[in-house]
Amino acid sequence: xxxxRFLLAAAAGLVVVSGCSSAGLKAGSANDxxxxxxxxxxxxSPSQKVNNGSPIQNEIARLMNIRLEYEPIAASNYxxxxxxxxxxGHLPDIVQIEKQDVNDFASxxxxxxxxxxxxxxxxxxxxxxxxxxxxxxxxxxxxxxxxFPAIARNEAKNGFGPVIRTDLLEKHHIxxxxxxxxxxxxxxxLKQLYPDSVPWPIRKGTSQLLAAAAYMMGSGxxxxxxxxxxxxxxxxxxxxxxxxxxxxxxxxxFQKAYSMGVLDPDYPVTTQQQWTEKLTGGKSFFFLDNSGxxxxxxxxxxxxxxxxxxxxxxxxxxxxxxxxxxxxxxTFSGKMFAVSSKAKDPEALVKLIDWMxxxxxxxxxxxxxxxxxxxLDDKGQPQLKKSYVDRFVRAQPTPYxxxxxxxxxxxxxxxxxxxxxxxxxxxxxxTGNWDALNEQYWQIVASDPAYGxxxxxxxxxxxxAARVQEINNRLNFILNPEYDKFMMGLKPIGEYDAVIASVxxxxxxxxxxxxxxxxxxxxx
Numbered sequence: 448x449x450x451x452r453f454l455l456a457a458a459a460g461l462v463v464v465s466g467c468s469s470a471g472l473k474a475g476s477a478n479d480x481x482x483x484x485x486x487x488x489x490x491x492s493p494s495q496k497v498n499n500g501s502p503i504q505n506e507i508a509r510l511m512n513i514r515l516e517y518e519p520i521a522a523s524n525y526x527x528x529x530x531x532x533x534x535x536g537h538l539p540d541i542v543q544i545e546k547q548d549v550n551d552f553a554s555x556x557x558x559x560x561x562x563x564x565x566x567x568x569x570x571x572x573x574x575x576x577x578x579x580x581x582x583x584x585x586x587x588x589x590x591x592x593x594x595f596p597a598i599a600r601n602e603a604k605n606g607f608g609p610v611i612r613t614d615l616l617e618k619h620h621i622x623x624x625x626x627x628x629x630x631x632x633x634x635x636x637l638k639q640l641y642p643d644s645v646p647w648p649i650r651k652g653t654s655q656l657l658a659a660a661a662y663m664m665g666s667g668x669x670x671x672x673x674x675x676x677x678x679x680x681x682x683x684x685x686x687x688x689x690x691x692x693x694x695x696x697x698x699x700x701f702q703k704a705y706s707m708g709v710l711d712p713d714y715p716v717t718t719q720q721q722w723t724e725k726l727t728g729g730k731s732f733f734f735l736d737n738s739g740x741x742x743x744x745x746x747x748x749x750x751x752x753x754x755x756x757x758x759x760x761x762x763x764x765x766x767x768x769x770x771x772x773x774x775x776x777x778t779f780s781g782k783m784f785a786v787s788s789k790a791k792d793p794e795a796l797v798k799l800i801d802w803m804x805x806x807x808x809x810x811x812x813x814x815x816x817x818x819x820x821x822x823l824d825d826k827g828q829p830q831l832k833k834s835y836v837d838r839f840v841r842a843q844p845t846p847y848x849x850x851x852x853x854x855x856x857x858x859x860x861x862x863x864x865x866x867x868x869x870x871x872x873x874x875x876x877x878t879g880n881w882d883a884l885n886e887q888y889w890q891i892v893a894s895d896p897a898y899g900x901x902x903x904x905x906x907x908x909x910x911x912a913a914r915v916q917e918i919n920n921r922l923n924f925i926l927n928p929e930y931d932k933f934m935m936g937l938k939p940i941g942e943y944d945a946v947i948a949s950v951x952x953x954x955x956x957x958x959x960x961x962x963x964x965x966x967x968x969x970x971x
Contacts, residue, residue, distance in 0.1 A: 482512050482513070482514050483513050483514065484513075485515055486540045487515055487541040487784075488518040488519075488520060488529075488538075488542045488543065489517070489519065489520075489525075489860070490519070490543060491519035491522060491525075491859075492522050492859045493522065494844055494848045494859070495848045495851050495859040495860070496852050497519040497855070498853060498855050499516065501854055501856075502819070502820065503811060503855045503856055503860075504517075506811060506815075506816050511799070513795075517861065523718070523719075529544070529548070533548060533551075533552045533557055534552075536555070538557060538787040538789070540796060541790075541796065543783070544783050544784075544785045545782055547672070547919075548783075548785075549586065549588055549785075549912075550907060550915055550916060551912070551916045553591070553909065554588075556788055557787070558593035558594065558785045558788060559593070559785070559786040559787065559790065559796075560591050560593060561591075561593065561595070562590070562591055564794070569794065569798060570798075573595065573801050575804070576804055580778050580779070582778065582779065582903050583779065585904060585905055585906050586906070588907055589907075589908050589909045594784055594785035595783060595785075595800050595801075597782045597783065597858070597864075597865055598779055598863065598864050599778055599779075599865060600809060600813070600864055600865060600866050600869060601869040602777045602867055603869075603893075604774050604775075605774065605868065606738070606773055606774040607659040607660075607737065607738065608735070608737075608762065608772065609630070609734075609763060610740070610757050610759050611732060612733070612755065613757075614752075614754050616633065619637070619640060621633050624760065625763060626764040626765070626767075627663075627664060627764070630733075631700070631703065631704060631709060634647060634704075635709055637732050638707065638708050638709055643730075645708075645711040645712070645713075645731050646708075646709045646733055647704065647709050647733050647735075648717055648722050648725045648726065648734060649714035649717055649722065650719045650723075651718075651719065652715050652716070653714070653715055653927075653930050653931055655736070656701075656714065656735075658670045659736050661688060662773055663735070663762060663763070663770075663771060664693075664765045665696065665769070666688045666693035666697050667688040668689065668694070672919045672922070673687045673688045673922065673926070674688070674958055674959075674962060676901070676902035679769075683902075684966075685959055685966065687922075687950070687955040687958050689946075689947075689955075690956075695944070698930065699933075706936055715931055723744070726740075726744050726757070727744050728751075729748065729752055729755070738888075740757075742885060743844065743845050744757045756884070758884065758891075759888055760891075761891065762897035770897040772895075772899070773899060774901065776903075780858065780865070784800060784861065786800070803864060810829050812860075812861075812865070813829070813862060813869075814829040814854075814866070814870065819832075819835070820832060820854065830873065831873050831874065831877070836873075836878060837878075838850075839878065840879070846880065850874055857870060904962065905962060905965035905969045906969060907961070908965075911961050914957075918954035918955075918957060918958050919958070921953055921954060922953060922954060922958075929946055
């Protein structure tokens with residue numbers, strides 16, 4: 448977007464400069480007042496390092512007189528750091544949160560309520576998303592919205608999926624597994640053939656493994672607790688996964704995988720970097736996680752193993768005739784950006800974030816400066832400039848992550864209406880990294896009927912949210928130390944029945960009632 452077009456948009460109310468000064472909306476006045484610094488805290492992915500002073504930050508400073516100062520926290524520590532700040536109320540101006548944080552902390556007054564700003568017409572761009580996506584109302588507590596949801600833009604379907612070394616299956620005449628039992632058999636054969644291998648490594652510990660795998664195996668789990676929506680239980684209802692016999696079977700499966708030497712013995716403590724090195728270094732052959740990693744892993748693996756190939760599999764059946772998986776949300780990503788209730792001039796921050804939901808704002812936040820980093824095609828859609836993309840052809844960890852880091856853009860940055868696959872596809876095609884493997888990958892995912900959309904949690908009242916937090920804290924305290932004991936075989940799986948009884952007595956059933964009642968109330 449040219450400066451002239453931007454200022455015309457500003458005059459229409461799409462942008463705000465520091466302090467909401469009306470003079471700041473006039474051409475040529477961006478430097479007439481003192482520049483405001485706005486601090487933004489969010490999780491930093493190891494794949495995309497934060498580049499403070501990025502072209503996007505500089506352009507916002509030039510056009511709006513607002514300097515965004517990013518305060519990245521390593522993703523592995525973000526949850527703990529965030530909860531400490533939320534509990535003490537010492538927040539930066541804007542902070543990345545999730546729905547559970549809203550449930551847990553909205554009543555404390557730490558977040559700026561947003562509905563009044565929207566009702567007063569100060570959030571016109573977000574209001575379009577709100578009206579077009581009814582599920583966003585599920586993010587409220589007592590009808591109040593406390594954070595701007597990160598919403599995907601033109602996202603291709605994708606999700607947690609099983610990825611395996613198909614070259615090794617072919618080399619050793621091992622059939623492609625069609626069920627989880629067959630998967631364990633195949634990985635067991637590879638362990639026998641390669642005794643020093645760890646066929647199935649994990650990143651980010653036990654919660655990540657269970658969140659990725661439990662639903663596919665007939666139960667369910669999420670990283671903040673055990674509650675999930677199960678389409679196959681009584682026509683569809685919320686279930687507390689760890690308090691069910693189905694979850695016991697998930698733990699039994701991993702206990703067997705661990706005893707066979709298939710599951711990495713270091714799975715509870717393996718970092719993402721170690722996980723990547725095991726897979727790309729030829730020590731590991733399978734993962735169940737973000738399946739798109741397999742495309743990059745293949746390229747790195749082929750530096751030492753020319754025929755090496757990681758490819759996503761159709762979702763294996765957890766019982767005869769039953770296979771299921773959940774797509775990543777193609778609208779709401781799961782994270783939100785909340786404004787601190789103590790921030791100075793909150794209206795300016797609300798208008799700033801609202802502008803990021805406009806097409807002009809989203810173009811800047813995802814593709815950089817028009818004419819410098821991208822141009823618009825004949826349909827008005829942004830297309831990255833090849834001269835810019837070519838700078839990252841050999842960049843690590845991948846050309847697209849390196850470009851995102853340079854720009855300060857897209858899903859893993861402070862980007863409320865974000866691009867992910869839309870820009871990734873452009874970059875991979877321009878850099879020559881789009882090949883038959885990519886085509887096959889996206890075709891497998893798109894054509895697999897096992898994938899289904901996730902069901903978002905229903906909106907709760909403040910009283911319900913407080914009770915949910917209380918019960919979740921109690922149950923997590925009971926359950927978190929138990930999972931590894933069963934998975935590692937330190938406890939016989941039969942003893943998990945006592946755990947089920949205990950957590951149901953301690954509130955799992957009440958949690959299910961709260962969520963299902965809230966769902967019924969919402970759809971009435």
